Amino acid sequence: MDLGLTGKVALITGGSKGIGLQTAINLAKEGVKVAICARNEENLNAAAERIKAETGEEVLTIVADVRNEADCQKAVNEAAEKYGQFDILVNNAGTSQAKPFDSVDTDLWRDDLDLKLFGAINCSKAAIPHMRKAGGGAIVNLTAVKGKTPTASSLPTSVSRAAGMALTKAMSKDLGADNIRVNTVCIGLIRSDQIEKKWKNVNPEMSWDEFSRKPEHGIPLGRIGDTVEAANVITFLVSDAASYLTGTSVNIDGGSSAVL
Ligand SMILES: NC(=O)c1ccc[n+]([C@@H]2O[C@H](COP(=O)([O-])OP(=O)(O)OC[C@H]3O[C@@H](n4cnc5c(N)ncnc54)[C@H](OP(=O)(O)O)[C@@H]3O)[C@@H](O)[C@H]2O)c1
Numbered sequence: 214m215d216l217g218l219t220g221k222v223a224l225i226t227g228g229s230k231g232i233g234l235q236t237a238i239n240l241a242k243e244g245v246k247v248a249i250c251a252r253n254e255e256n257l258n259a260a261a262e263r264i265k266a267e268t269g270e271e272v273l274t275i276v277a278d279v280r281n282e283a284d285c286q287k288a289v290n291e292a293a294e295k296y297g298q299f300d301i302l303v304n305n306a307g308t309s310q311a312k313p314f315d316s317v318d319t320d321l322w323r324d325d326l327d328l329k330l331f332g333a334i335n336c337s338k339a340a341i342p343h344m345r346k347a348g349g350g351a352i353v354n355l356t357a358v359k360g361k362t363p364t365a366s367s368l369p370t371s372v373s374r375a376a377g378m379a380l381t382k383a384m385s386k387d388l389g390a391d392n393i394r395v396n397t398v399c400i401g402l403i404r405s406d407q408i409e410k411k412w413k414n415v416n417p418e419m420s421w422d423e424f425s426r427k428p429e430h431g432i433p434l435g436r437i438g439d440t441v442e443a444a445n446v447i448t449f450l451v452s453d454a455a456s457y458l459t460g461t462s463v464n465i466d467g468g469s470s471a472v473l
Pocket residue numbers: 226227228229230231232233250251252253254256277278279280305306307308309328355356357358400401402403404405406407408
């Protein structure tokens with residue numbers, strides 16, 4: 214299947230690690246000109262080296278904090294200037310923040326919304342004028358299944374993620390006429406730094422396979438997912454193969470969520 218991605222230009226926020234890095238690798242393999250942004254420059258450089266080693270492609274790295282609107286403008290504009298157009302935005306930057314209500318102070322509420330909601334808003338605001346100029350584009354917002362089915366001690370992240378889903382749907386309605394598609398992937402458990410930390414905290418002696426397959430995770434497919442399994446769905450959603458999909462959400466959770 215031709216994904217129609219060759220020659221497109223993409224920015225992946227939080228592209229230095231985990232799902233974001235793997236998405237950058239996937240897109241570079243498909244002939245996309247890729248830019249990645251994150252806060253830590255050393256990790257960005259290491260990611261660029263890995264992408265080069267795996268795909269032979271150079272990527273643009275930009276130090277940016279997506280909580281800051283000016284940084285988002287800079288990241289999008291640098292990618293558009295370097296590559297001459299801008300077509301794809303993957304709003305992936307995020308961290309795990311799941312606590313009981315009483316443990317979340319006002320600063321943490323604001324910081325989580327700044328990162329997960331305003332990060333996506335800031336980058337989308339910067340990207341949309343370029344996409345309109347290009348005749349269309351694709352945005353994928355990373356959210357979490359906890360946004361659909363908030364559990365105890367899932368704050369503030371489940372609330373920030375629910376907001377990200379509403380943002381996705383409303384934007385898809387407003388931007389369809391510009392041929393800009395907006396979708397979300399709702400992540401369950403995917404192996405990455407944040408999940409590996411949890412594994413080591415549970416029991417450093419336990420193998421990854423044993424941890425991944427613990428019945429307590431409640432995953433019908435029986436294991437935690439891999440970054441490639443998330444990046445493959447994101448790659449599809451930003452591609453021409455998904456040209457009639459907008460305003461949708463895809464659970465990437467091995468079946469764990471109780472909702473569609
Ligand atoms: N893995 C899971 O099971 C899971 C579950 C639910 C939701 N998610 C969501 O899926 C996305 C990817 O997850 P992941 O596990 O692959 O994450 P990860 O491995 O922890 O990587 C997170 C990336 O985001 C960047 N980042 C964090 N804060 C940032 C900021 N303020 N500005 C710019 N970049 C920032 C990090 O780089 P710097 O720290 O250098 O900035 C890093 O590149 C995240 O939004 C995460 O919350 C993941």
